[in-house]
Amino acid sequence: xxxxxxxxxxxxxxxxxxxxxxxxxxxxxxxxxxxxxxxxxxxxxxxxxxxxxxxxxxxxxxxxxxxxxxxxxxxxxxxxxxxxxxxxxxxxxxxxxxxxxxxxxxxxxxxxxxxxxxxxxxxxxxxxxxxxxxxxxxxxxxxxxxxxxxxxxxxxxxxxxxxxxxxxxxxxxxxxxxxxxxxxxxxxxxxxxxxxxxxxxxxxxxxxxxxxxxxxxxxxxxxxxxxxxxxxxxxxxxxxxxxxxxxxxxxxxxxxxxxxxxxxxxxxxxxxxxxxxxxxxxxxxxxxxxxxxxxxxxxxxxxxxxxxxxxxxxxxxxxxxxxxxxxxxxxxxxxxxxxxxxxxxxxxxxxxxxxxxxxxxxxxxxxxxxxxxxxxxxxxxxxxxxxxxxxxxxxxxxxxxxxxxxxxxxxxxxxxxxxxxxxxxxxxxxxxxxxxxxxxxxxxxxxxxxxxxxxxxxxxxxxxxxxxxxxxxxxxxxxxxxxxxxxxxxxxxxxxxxxxxxxxxxxxxxxxxxxxxxxxxxx
RNA sequence: GGCAUAGUAGCUCAGAUGGUUAGAGCGCGCGGCUCAUACCCGCGAGGUCACUGGUUCAACUCCAGUCUAUGCUACCA
Numbered sequence: 001x002x003x004x005x006x007x008x009x010x011x012x013x014x015x016x017x018x019x020x021x022x023x024x025x026x027x028x029x030x031x032x033x034x035x036x037x038x039x040x041x042x043x044x045x046x047x048x049x050x051x052x053x054x055x056x057x058x059x060x061x062x063x064x065x066x067x068x069x070x071x072x073x074x075x076x077x078x079x080x081x082x083x084x085x086x087x088x089x090x091x092x093x094x095x096x097x098x099x100x101x102x103x104x105x106x107x108x109x110x111x112x113x114x115x116x117x118x119x120x121x122x123x124x125x126x127x128x129x130x131x132x133x134x135x136x137x138x139x140x141x142x143x144x145x146x147x148x149x150x151x152x153x154x155x156x157x158x159x160x161x162x163x164x165x166x167x168x169x170x171x172x173x174x175x176x177x178x179x180x181x182x183x184x185x186x187x188x189x190x191x192x193x194x195x196x197x198x199x200x201x202x203x204x205x206x207x208x209x210x211x212x213x214x215x216x217x218x219x220x221x222x223x224x225x226x227x228x229x230x231x232x233x234x235x236x237x238x239x240x241x242x243x244x245x246x247x248x249x250x251x252x253x254x255x256x257x258x259x260x261x262x263x264x265x266x267x268x269x270x271x272x273x274x275x276x277x278x279x280x281x282x283x284x285x286x287x288x289x290x291x292x293x294x295x296x297x298x299x300x301x302x303x304x305x306x307x308x309x310x311x312x313x314x315x316x317x318x319x320x321x322x323x324x325x326x327x328x329x330x331x332x333x334x335x336x337x338x339x340x341x342x343x344x345x346x347x348x349x350x351x352x353x354x355x356x357x358x359x360x361x362x363x364x365x366x367x368x369x370x371x372x373x374x375x376x377x378x379x380x381x382x383x384x385x386x387x388x389x390x391x392x393x394x395x396x397x398x399x400x401x402x403x404x405x406x407x408x409x410x411x412x413x414x415x416x417x418x419x420x421x422x423x424x425x426x427x428x429x430x431x432x433x434x435x436x437x438x439x440x441x442x443x444x445x446x447x448x449x450x451x452x453x454x455x456x457x458x459x460x461x462x463x464x465x466x467x468x469x470x471x472x473x474x475x476x477x478x479x480x481x482x483x484x485x486x487x488x489x490x491x492x493x494x495x496x497x498x499x500x501x502x503x504x505x506x507x508x509x510x511x512x513x514x515x516x517x518x519x520x521x522x523x
Numbered sequence: 524g525g526c527a528u529a530g531u532a533g534c535u536c537a538g539a540u541g542g543u544u545a546g547a548g549c550g551c552g553c554g555g556c557u558c559a560u561a562c563c564c565g566c567g568a569g570g571u572c573a574c575u576g577g578u579u580c581a582a583c584u585c586c587a588g589u590c591u592a593u594g595c596u597a598c599c600a
Binding site: 185186188189190192193195196259262263329330331335337341342345346348349350352353354356357358359360361362363364365368369411414415418421422424425426428429430431433507508509510511 | 526527528534535536537547548549550555556557558559560561562563564565593594595596597
């Protein structure tokens with residue numbers, strides 16, 4: 001069986017989760033669910049990045065121990081992921097024992113190999129922050145933005161990674177693999193940055209950071225958080241601790257990350273793997289930001305919104321609409337904007353009016369004209385127009401997901417739904433039901449529509465799992481929709497028999513009432 | 524400052540290798556249907572394809588420049 005290994009970035013635990021974190025996890029979850037449907041054995045890794053000076057400081061301010069802060073925050077991340085339907089296989093924490101071992105092993109191996117060496121480092125040190133600042137952290141006057149003081153030049157012994165040694169190999173890798181970095185235009189940025197790449201410092205003095213993994217054999221140094229963090233992708237699938245798992249899943253098929261950390265993944269991480277002689281990931285996919293009502297979210301603006309804020313705003317019990325909007329509003333990779341109106345319009349139009357109403361009208365007719373029963377002679381063969389459209393649609397969905405283009409996949413299914421609504425209008429089963437002679441035609445039309453709905457529910461399941469399950473149940477189909485694979489996408493999956501009654505037909509997604517939304521907004 | 528990407532209907536966006544009247548969805552107007560979640564279907568209005576030049580029989584599509592937005596990077600500091 002083929003495998004599929006997908007990861008998210010691990011989130012930094014010095015704060016609570018927000019919608020930006022959620023966007024990435026949802027995208028990853030959707031891709032993962034899709035590939036599982038294809039019959040691949042999948043592994044979905046997410047987790048938290050827990051070391052470093054900022055966490056140490058935040059914990060101190062709150063009067064907590066760093067580990068305690070991370071325990072609390074990682075719990076709230078996990079809670080949020082459960083709320084929005086993110087189903088991962090492992091939640092890794094960089095404070096996990098197996099991870100610490102892996103990081104030290106990597107560091108030691110590279111030291112032995114000579115790819116990590118000791119050298120002195122001159123940096124700008126702010127005594128207020130108790131840490132080194134880079135040029136770009138400073139204000140225009142060269143002051144520390146937090147303390148309004150000029151940082152001092154301090155010399156420190158550090159360990160360095162010989163990144164320059166792998167520079168050319170990284171450049172070649174990117175140039176020879178057009179899909180290595182997605183979206184493609186980001187690859188240029190990375191190549192640009194590579195031009196000026198030098199060896200990087202991979203440790204910090206214990207005098208500036210204590211919360212981290214010590215350099216093996218040198219307790220005066222702490223391993224740089226990025227080396228620590230990036231290695232999670234190895235630990236997460238059992239590197240050095242579960243060979244069977246590791247051999248099955250490594251290398252990663254795709255790292256889903258934000259555009260802000262592309263450099264670390266496509267340069268540092270690739271360099272380290274090359275130095276370790278470990279196979280490289282297939283693809284690094286960088287997504288854009290979410291803006292809310294055209295405003296960038298930031299802590300300083302105080303407009304950081306929680307992962308489920310859309311659900312909260314509209315009092316939604318399931319995350320489907322939020323997932324749907326975030327993934328269909330813009331192509332993955334670009335920035336997307338959330339606005340209450342856009343959300344309402346999009347979700348009402350696609351999920352309630354087109355998808356939900358289609359199921360509702362067709363099942364209602366089945367109940368009304370046939371007592372909810374599909375008779376054997378109503379089962380149509382696959383030569384009908386809609387059947388071949390279902391076939392085309394699944395091919396398009398497959399192609400879109402090959403390039404991780406979620407919004408494109410959604411669009412294909414939505415146009416199938418629209419075509420089905422048109423089909424119902426054109427064939428007018430309510431008229432066919434009036435004459436005894438055309439009753440069988442009516443039955444066939446309804447079967448065709450409901451069978452199409454079965455396709456739609458499977459195709460959209462990765463995005464809207466709860467709504468899809470609801471459709472699945474209302475069609476009285478057996479089993480759970482999460483177990484359905486691409487194999488189920490064959491015409492005539494819906495069998496003859498009584499599948500619905502007046503009581504079982506219910507809207508799968510109600511229109512968002514405009515007045516209700518208005519009230520909520522005023523709060 | 525350098526490099527990159529983008530600028531297409533009111534809004535969100537599609538538009539390989541230049542070639543008939545520039546597309547979709549939403550919104551808007553009109554009409555139809557009545558099975559349905561005031562839903563669905565059809566028709567229509569609406570665009571100097573950022574701007575200016577150029578190449579070409581022909582440019583939204585190629586070239587140059589300008590403006591704007593965004594990203595990466597640099598330096599000034």
